[in-house]
Amino acid sequence: MTKTSNEYLQSFIEFLQIEKQYSNYTIEYYQYDIEEFLKFTNEQSIEDLKDVEYSDARLYLTALHEKQLSRSTIARRVSSLRSFFRFLSREQVITENPFLLVQQQKGAKKLPSFFYEEEMEELFAVCEGEEPLQIRNKAILELLYATGIRVSECTGIELTHIDFDLSVLLVKGKGNKERYVPFGSFAHEAIERYIATARHFLMKSADSHSFLFVNHRGRPLTPRGIRHILTKLIEKASLTRKIHPHMLRHTFATHLLNNGADLRTVQELLGHDHLSSTQVYTHVTKEHLRKTYVIHHPRA
Structure with a gap:
């Protein structure tokens, strides 16, 4: 049938x-x-x-x-x-793909949005606090900015995926591909504090599991949950822009390149299969350099 x-x-x-x-x-x-x-x-x-x-x-x-x-x-x-x-x-349902030859005219490639370093400092400032959810939110923000991982990858992190001795995170990306990503001292401190003081408190009303980030009921956070948290942080920081799931990932890559990282390293950290996916960030950094030049050079 x-x-x-x-x-x-x-x-x-x-x-x-x-x-x-x-x-x-x-x-x-x-x-x-x-x-x-x-x-x-x-x-x-x-x-x-x-x-x-x-x-x-x-x-x-x-x-x-x-x-x-x-x-x-x-x-x-x-x-x-x-x-x-x-x-x-x-599946041999059809003989020809009607969309195979349909071509959408390409326009100018939209450059990825990112936060400037001053804006990141404002976001970190609104995370400060002693409440379990504040401690959790700071750990999420620090980790996303420190590693450039996708929001979906962040929700999949389990406690056993973190090596605190080496400050390295095992990330399971698209197609279940695995990669190791380092993280810095700020993320290290924030995550350790969250695990030691906040996670067990949030887990009190939930069944035991190994996922790192949990909601207020102790259940694993979803990508939608993290997007909601980030949106609330933006509102609290009174930043005049909307956030989307990839924005911290864009920020991670842009700041690395602005500070001298090579493209191949950024490609590996982001988990991109093709260098062309990473090269879009070089356009962002060039635009950043151009604006800085125009603002500060007396004969720009």
């Missing part, structure tokens, strides 16, 4: 979870993008995914532009659908 479109979508989600081992956060985007396309196919009276053609894909791209979505959002939608139909082709 032929599956429905939603059943094919569910099979694809299971593929991403089990075979690709993508994070829940990434899978949510895939699911949303594909569900939006399925709404479009219903509007176009396309009842079977086998009937989707290249012309339909082009029409959908036009519809996205008419909604005035950003280039990055449209590119992500096309990429999600290309992967979905590639999966359907692999």
Whole structure:
């Protein structure tokens, strides 16, 4: 019996979870993008995914532009659908991928946002306090800034992943790839203090587990939980900008390069497979140098 479109979508989600081992956060985007396309196919009276053609894909791209979505959002939608139909082709549901030849026009690459060092100091200042949650929040902020790890990687840290003697952290990244990342004295002190004075207090009402960061009920923190904590810290520090999950990761990379770190080392610390993913930060640092020059040079 032929599956429905939603059943094919569910099979694809299971593929991403089990075979690709993508994070829940990434899978949510895939699911949303594909569900939006399925709404479009219903509007176009396309009842079977086998009937989707290249012309339909082009029409959908036009519809996205008419909604005035950003280039990055449209590119992500096309990429999600290309992967979905590639999966359907692999499963022999379809014979040709209608999104294979769809190209989204590339615009200027948006430079990643980051915090200046003065802004980081303001964030650390609002974390100060003796309450268990304040101690935890400072440990989270110190670790994210010290290591540049992803928020999803931060929530996966277990107590046994931390080597305090060497100040090194075992990180499990995308596709369950492992890497070791060093952390400095500030993060070392903040994490030790959190484990010694706050974590056991927060764990009182929860079953025992080995995850490092927990919520007020003692349960493992989720990526959404950490994003909420960071947003509250921004509000408390009265910084006039919005924070997104990767912002501290961008800050980590930018500050390293601004202070003379080489690109290959930053690539390894970030866990990037390709140097091109890291090179975007060189544009950030060049822009930072240019602005500094214009402000301070008498003949700029």
